[in-house]
Amino acid sequence: MSDTFARSARELAAVSAQALGWKPDEFWRATPEELATSLADPRAPGAEGALSRSDLETLMERDRNG
Numbered sequence: 001m002s003d004t005f006a007r008s009a010r011e012l013a014a015v016s017a018q019a020l021g022w023k024p025d026e027f028w029r030a031t032p033e034e035l036a037t038s039l040a041d042p043r044a045p046g047a048e049g050a051l052s053r054s055d056l057e058t059l060m061e062r063d064r065n066g
Contacts, residue, residue, distance in 0.1 A: 015039070 016022040
């Protein structure tokens with residue numbers, strides 16, 4: 001593992017803990033896409049709208065069965 005990667009991972013873990021309230025294991029279980037989506041500005045141009053109730057229920061069901 002390069003020093004640059006390790007430093008970046010520590011910095012992102014710290015940002016995640018502060019901004020999202022994630023514990024270290026939650027950070028390490030997250031995919032890069034989940035991290036990027038969680039930290040993205042929802043008002044940014046091209047950002048997707050809010051999660052629909054149906055999408056949320058699908059994700060919750062997938063997590064329960066996962």
